[in-house]
Amino acid sequence: MADDVTLQLAGETAHLLGGRALFLPERAALLIADLHLGKADIFRRAGMALPAGGTASDLQRLHRLVQQTGCRQLWILGDVLHAAIHDAAWHAQWLEWRARQRAMEVHVVRGNHDRALSHELLQVVVHEGEATLGAFQLRHEPAAATGSHVIAGHLHPLVVLPGVGRRLPAFWLRDGITVLPAFSRFTAGIVPRLHSGERMVACVDDTTVMLPVKR
16 A cells, blocks of 8 residues: 555554545554445446446455455445445446455445445444444534544545546545545546645546645
8 A cells, every 4th residue: 555645644554545434453454435335237228328347447446455455344425325226237246256255344424325235235334323443423415513532424535636637536524524535436526626724636547636725
């Protein structure tokens, strides 16, 4: 993880990974947000010409991060799903992936797209609204919490780097809140207007780049 940004959050070491994930080594916990399983399938059914294989690719990326970090628990901070499951092909892909990670705890904080989510369907521990992980409050939608550092998703933050010519997924570091980039590669997002003291960490080709703090 030499190419990734390491900083202190709530008194703990946190690695911001270019693979769009946050790793807490003291807890062996890997955190991602907005996986949106099956989103591309839904758009194809609506007539949009999109390539297949998005879910398999995202799960392969996730597997590499699990292997890279040696994490013992995975937290998905909302929108693990994109819509109802039905008999979607991605569901079988997820269950196959989950079987390979049988010894790892997988937790999901329910997001706004997760109405169909259940332990039985995805073999995960489901948390309603928020969950506590030491000094951290884990949520889908970012909102400050007294006495806790919030880690959340939902907003899909993006950043524009000079000379790059495209928007890149990014971590948004706010006062008491860290917003994760969307893990799924098939997502839009927002370029946030930063307040004083905030900064972005861009994900560039599986590495991270810390940008200057907003003055």
